[in-house]
Amino acid sequence: MPSSERGRGSTAPPAFLTVRNPSGAQTQVRLQPLPFRIGRHGDNDLVLRDSRTSRHHAQITFDEGHYVLEDLKSSHGVYVNGRRVERKRLRPSDRIEFGFPDSYQIIFSLGEPPAPLRPSKLVPRELEGGTILGKLRAMLEVARALQTSRSTDDVLAAVVEAALAVTGCERGFLLLRQGDDLDIRIARARNGPLARTDLRVPTRLLMRALNQRKDFLSMNFDPAVEAGGTIADLELRSVVCVPLVRVRASSPESGAGFDPAGETVGLLYMDSRLRNADLSSGNRELLTTLALEASTVLENARLLEEQWARQQLEEELRVARRIQESLAPRTLPETGWFRAAASSFPSAQVGGDYLDVRQLNANCWSAIIADVSGKGVGAALLAALLQGIFLAVPFTKLSIEEMMLRLNRFLNDRTGGEQYATLFYCSVEANGSMCWVNAGHPPPLLIRANGEIEELGATGVPVGMLDEAEYPAEECKLEAGDKLLIYSDGITEARNPQGEFFGLARLKSIVCSEAGLSCARLHAAICAAVEDFTRDAAQNDDMSLAVLEYDPGR
Numbered sequence: 001m002p003s004s005e006r007g008r009g010s011t012a013p014p015a016f017l018t019v020r021n022p023s024g025a026q027t028q029v030r031l032q033p034l035p036f037r038i039g040r041h042g043d044n045d046l047v048l049r050d051s052r053t054s055r056h057h058a059q060i061t062f063d064e065g066h067y068v069l070e071d072l073k074s075s076h077g078v079y080v081n082g083r084r085v086e087r088k089r090l091r092p093s094d095r096i097e098f099g100f101p102d103s104y105q106i107i108f109s110l111g112e113p114p115a116p117l118r119p120s121k122l123v124p125r126e127l128e129g130g131t132i133l134g135k136l137r138a139m140l141e142v143a144r145a146l147q148t149s150r151s152t153d154d155v156l157a158a159v160v161e162a163a164l165a166v167t168g169c170e171r172g173f174l175l176l177r178q179g180d181d182l183d184i185r186i187a188r189a190r191n192g193p194l195a196r197t198d199l200r201v202p203t204r205l206l207m208r209a210l211n212q213r214k215d216f217l218s219m220n221f222d223p224a225v226e227a228g229g230t231i232a233d234l235e236l237r238s239v240v241c242v243p244l245v246r247v248r249a250s251s252p253e254s255g256a257g258f259d260p261a262g263e264t265v266g267l268l269y270m271d272s273r274l275r276n277a278d279l280s281s282g283n284r285e286l287l288t289t290l291a292l293e294a295s296t297v298l299e300n301a302r303l304l305e306e307q308w309a310r311q312q313l314e315e316e317l318r319v320a321r322r323i324q325e326s327l328a329p330r331t332l333p334e335t336g337w338f339r340a341a342a343s344s345f346p347s348a349q350v351g352g353d354y355l356d357v358r359q360l361n362a363n364c365w366s367a368i369i370a371d372v373s374g375k376g377v378g379a380a381l382l383a384a385l386l387q388g389i390f391l392a393v394p395f396t397k398l399s400i401e402e403m404m405l406r407l408n409r410f411l412n413d414r415t416g417g418e419q420y421a422t423l424f425y426c427s428v429e430a431n432g433s434m435c436w437v438n439a440g441h442p443p444p445l446l447i448r449a450n451g452e453i454e455e456l457g458a459t460g461v462p463v464g465m466l467d468e469a470e471y472p473a474e475e476c477k478l479e480a481g482d483k484l485l486i487y488s489d490g491i492t493e494a495r496n497p498q499g500e501f502f503g504l505a506r507l508k509s510i511v512c513s514e515a516g517l518s519c520a521r522l523h524a525a526i527c528a529a530v531e532d533f534t535r536d537a538a539q540n541d542d543m544s545l546a547v548l549e550y551d552p553g554r
Contacts, residue, residue: 012062017096018107019046028113031067036060038106039072042192050103051158052076057098060090060108067108069096076100152301153186159294160188160268166286167240167277169270173199174294175206176244176266182207185266199269200236210243210267238277242268242291246299265298329357334520337430337553338365341523342546345490352379353488353542354386354421363430366390367548370423371441371488373462382411382419390425400425400437404463404471408439411464420464424456424486432478432550437471439463442489445508449481451515453508478550483519485511485526486548490541494530497537502530519549 015031029046038046039057048057054074061068067090071078076099080088096106160172171194174186182203187194244266268291270277332340344355352372359365370386372379389407398406404425411420424444426436438444440462443455460471487507494502507526514525526545 012067013110014112015067015108015110016113017046018109018113020105020107022050022102022104030113031060031108034060034062037072039074042188047192048098048104049161050098050100051154052100052103053098058096066090069108074099152297155297156186156294157188159290159297160186163242163268163270163287163290164188164190166283166290167270167272168275169238169240169272169277170274171198171272172268172270174244174266174268175203176298177207177264180207182210182266201239201269201271206241206267206269209241210264213243236271236273237275238272240268240270240277240287242287244268244291244295244298246295265295268294332357333359333365337551338428339519339549339551340365340367340546341520342544343523343527344542344544346542347490347539352383353490353544354383355488355544355546356387356390357546357548358390360427364427365548366425366427367484367486367546368423368425369441369486369488369544369546370421371490371542371544372421373419379419382415382421386421386423400427400435400473401471404437404439404460408463408465408469408471409467412467415464417465417467420462422462422489426484426486428478428548428550430552432552433475434478434484435473435475437473439471440465442487442492442504444487445485445511446476447483447485447511447515449479451512453511480551480553482550483515483522484548484550485522486546488542488544490539490543491526491530491545493541494534494539494543495537496533497535502533506533519547523547 012034017029017031018026019029020026033045036046037044037056037059038048039055040048040050040053041055044056053076054072056072057074058072058078059070061070069078069080069085069088069090071086077084079085079097079099080090081095082097090108092108092110094108096108098104156174160174164170164172171189172186173184173188173194175182176185177183184196184199184203187196187198189198243264246263246265268287329342332342340357342355342357344353346353352374354368354370354372357365357367368386368390370383372382372386386407389410421439422441423439424436424441426434428434436456437460438456438458439460440458443457446454446456448454456474459474461469463469463471492502492504492507496502506529510526510529511522514522517525523545526547530543
C-alpha cells in the first residue's frame, strides 16, 4: 500500500503537534486528517510560512499502530531530534525540524492537547499583523524568497502573504495589467490559495480606479461606490488597494514627471470580512515597500525574459549562420581552364546573399550570385531555397530561360511578390561560350584580356516580383585571359565613416589598374580596397564578390 494511503480509515490514537514558529510563538494543532501533510504550499494540513521549506515538505502517517514521519523529497530534508531521516517512527516528545535552525520546530505528543486547539492552516495570531515581530517576520520571508526562489510567482506570493500579515486582511490578490483590464496573477487567503473567481469585485472597476488615481503610490477604491451597491452587498468590511508602479532606475520614488496611469503594471488588492484593515502609518510604509518590491520583481522578470529571448535568438542565429556557411562552396577551382576566387560577408548573423560556383560537367562550370530583398532570417531562408533550386540544375535538361521562368513563378506563388531576389547566373563552356541571364542584379563586369570592360546589364526584373516576367538569356564568347567580376550591391554601396559610398566608379578604377592580375589576386585587391575604404564602419548590406577567369591554355 502506498505511504500516501496509509492511515486513512485506520483507528489512530489522538495526537497533536506543538508548533513553534521562528519568532518563538507556539500553537498546538491536532494531528488530523491522516496522512497529515506539512509544507509551504497552502494545500498542506500544516502550512509553514518559510520560503526555504518545500511546497510539500513532509507528511505524518499512521502505519501498523504507529505514527510515522516521511520526507516528501524535500530540498533541505527532515530532521528528528537533530538527525536527518527519510522515514521515522515518532515517539512522544520527538522534535521535528526542517533543515534550518531558525525555522519552525514541531514537538510530537500523544493524547489530547492541554490547551484549546487552533486550526492548523491558520497562521498563529503572532503573525497576523498584531505585533511588530510578526510584521518583521513577514518582511523577512519576502527577503528570503527574493534571495532563494527561482520562481517569480513564489516571490509574488510571499509579497501577498506579507501584505496580509501586515494589514490583518484575510484575502489578497495581485493583479497585472493585461490590455485594458487586469489579470489575476496571485490569489491567496490566510489559510491557503484562492481561486480567481473568489475576487468578488469586477476587475474592470479596479482598473478604472487605478487609472483615475491622483497619487503615484496610493489609490482609493470604495467597492460600494464603484460597484453601485453597498459594502454589505459584497460582504466586505474593508478593502485595501496599492498600485504597482513600473520601476525604472532613473525614476524617483515620488513618481514626479510620470503619467500615473501609464506607469503602473498592476495593483495589490486585499479585503477583509471580519475586521478593519490595520493601516496605521508604519503599516502604510510597509505596504508601499512591498508594492515596490513586487514591482521590482516583475520588472526583473521581464528583463530576464527579454534576455533569455535574446540569448535564444542569438543561439538560433549562430546555428543558422553555421548552416549557411556549410552550404557555401568548400573549394574553388584554382587550376585548369576555369578558375575562380570568391567571398561573401553578411552584415548580420545571417545574410541574404547567395554566391556559388559549381561544375556542371567536365566541360562546363556555372556561377550564380543572388541578393534577396529584406534582411535577417527571412532573407537567409529564401537564399537557402535558391541554393537548393540551383543545386538541382545539373540533373535537369531545362534551358536557362525555362529554369528562370519556373523559379520566378515558384517564388511569386509562395511570397505573392512581397519578397524577391536580384540574380545573375552564367554557364561557361570549355570552348569559351558563356550563356548568362541577369534578373535585375548589378551588372557584372566582363574584363577582357586587352583591358576593355563590358557591363552585363539586366535582361529581366528580379525573380519573384512579377508573375509573367520573362528572362531571355544572352551569349558571348570568352577569350584567353578574360575575367568576369560578379558582385552584390553591398560592395558598391559600402560606406565609409563619413557616409560616402564605395561606388561603381571606384570599383571600375581598381579593375582597370589591376586587370592583369590573376583572379585570386584581383579578388584580394578589391577586398582590400573595400576594407580600407570602410575602415571598420558598420555596414547595412551583405557584401559578396567573385572573380571568374577563363584560360584554355592552362
